[in-house]
Amino acid sequence: MDNDERPRLQALPERPKEDQNKSKKDKPAKAPKPPKAPKEAKPQPAKKEKAPNVPAAPTDPNSMFKEGFLKSVHNEKPSEKIVTRFPPEPNGFLHIGHSKAIAINFGFARYHDGVCYLRFDDTNPEAEEEKYFTAIEDMVQWLGFRPYQVTYSSDNFGKLYELAERLIEKDGAYVCHCTDTEIKLQKGGEKGTAGPRYACPHRDRPTQESLAEFRAMKDGKYKPREAFLRMKQDLTDGNPQMWDLAAYRILEKPHHRTGDKWRIYPTYDFTHCLCDSFENISHSLCTTEFQLSRVSYEWLCDAVDIYKPMQREYGRLNLTGTVLSKRKLLKLVEEKYVRGWDDPRLYTLIGLRRRGIPPGAILSFVNELGVSTALTNIQIVRFEQSVRRYLEQTVPRLMLVLDPIPVIIDNLPDDYIEDIELPFSPKDPSFGTHIVPFTKTVYIDRTDFREEDSKDFFRMAPGKAVGLLKVPFPIKATSFEKDAQTGKVTCVHAIYEKPEEGTAFKKPKTYIQWVGSSPKHNSPVTAEVRIFNPLFKSENPDAAEGGYLCDINPDSEEIYPTAMIETGIKEVHKRAPWPAEAGEKDEKAGKAGWETTRFQGLRVGYFCLDRDTEGDKVVLNRIVSLKEDAGKGGS
Helix, strand or coil: CCCCCCCCECCCCCCCCCCCCCCCCCCCCCCCCCCCCCCCCCCCCCCCCCCCCCCCCCCCCCHHHHCHHHHHHHHHCCCCCCEEEECCCCCCCCEHHHHHHHHHHHHHHHHCCCEEEEEECCCCCCCCCHHHHHHHHHHHHHCCCCCCCEEEHHHHHHHHHHHHHHHHHCCCEEEECCCHHHHHHHCCCHHHCCCCCCCCCCCCCCHHHHHHHHHHHHHCCCCCCCCEEEECCCCCCCCHHHCCCEEEEECCCCECCCECCCCEEECHHHHHHHHHHHCCCCEEEEEHHHCCHHHHHHHHHHHCCCCCCEEEEECCEEECCCCCCHHHHHHHHHCCCCCCCCCCCCCEHHHHHHHCCCHHHHHHHHHHHCCCCCCEEECHHHHHHHHHHHHHHHCCEECEECCEEEEEECCCCCCCEEEEEEECCCCCHHHCEEEEEEECEEEEEHHHECCCCCCCCCCECECCEEEECCCCCCEEEEEEEECCCCCCEEEEEEEECCCCCCCCCCCCCCEECCEECEHHHCECEEEEEEEECCCECCCCHHHCCCCHHHHECCCCEEEEEEEEECCHHHHHHHCCCCCCCHHHCCCCCCCCCHHHCEEEECCCEEEEECCCCEECECEEEEEEECCCCCCCCCC
């Protein structure tokens, strides 16, 4: 989806053609403290080699494996060769919760010099689609992991069938013809309210009879739900995962890999542990929702006499303030509440990628949280705080004006151009510098001008001077023009307060971002800016009266169609990815995806290019705000 061929952007440097087929207003930022008095603009320096976009050293990225739950798991079974697996069902797009599973399984193996399989649990042809296989593998690689092998549960359909027959012959399974209602009653009904558990009437049929019936299931004698193969476990056990779970069911739909060869398909409970065994998995790491399944996992491996991996369970990651279920996400997409599965307001991994969240920021977030057996419920603001800290150290700064109004500096000549040198990072010289033109006409944000001054307003107003970032001297507004119909300010007139030689100037209280007008420099670069706010109004959309669809935030997306950005965007785009980390570190500069062109819009927020960028149309997505939005609570 987000790896479609990227259109080339005429307003920015054109990407090389090869390797392009991979797959109502924002509240104004609080005025910053006045910086040190700017120096006279320096002449443009000679070009020098740029350092790679490597972030400052974060907290130990391997701390989650060195301590706590994962350390104890390794100590419990310190195998010579660690082998893990990430086994998603290819029936939907991965979301933020899956990033924890990916980081744990692939990261655990990598930390211990082992290997990790990407195994698609493709045992339900009714729900699987090719686009999910592709997207899942792409997201694993985007997060910086390379599977030892990509395998499929369907690779083992033959072996699984043979083990099913072996289990029947060992009197460990039987063919059942009960209805769903009857099976539920056998297990005590809903929450055990229907009485004591009792055995299926087919449980004690002769093994040869069950074997014949199982083969009849395979050969087409029965229709779906007329027969099941059930494991003969322990009905007296208090664990529901031992109450004769289904091992095979009939599905009359061709499989994407095996076609019409099979009419019966193994269940997750039968398939998972056996495929783990086939691949010699040393540590089968899964979420605590499968904790009760550990007993049946080990029971089945023992019942068919094969190697038994060690299963251990960790608490899953859940994000509050949004929805992650496939069914609910599908409804949001189908009913056009969002643009698609990769809408930046969703917490699917493809949505986060399009929004501009770096893969390294996601891994850093998971590492910060650590791993335990407890369910981790995290507010969106906590996630965004982590992303913000990551971006602070890893992306360049540019000047961006969301809602521009022109300021004409009347005491400068019409052809006045002064080169202003700007650092891409105020703290890291290795990011380099760039030049922007300061001219007679500059654009500032509408929120930085007021028609009437007040004591608590430190930006531009009639008769008040304000600094333009890195411009040697301040400008002072003298008058303004308005649209007679809308009442909006259309133009501000000002003077450049350059003191006479030898005379000191009064430093302004505030410096604001700006963009100069210079056709010679192709400045400004115009852009559509999309500001994304939470898709839902509450922390628990499902609890909203009328359901989660009644909790949709009508202001979840704000669009500024005429924003302006300085020409430094061209070099930032050319040098992407920012940062070159995780799955993006191998992407060559000039060939990376649109979303890897990331930057901080000074005093505004963090942004990236969106894949809708095409020709002269530049589209920017806000990744996160510069500071936590007012009114939101932290966690």
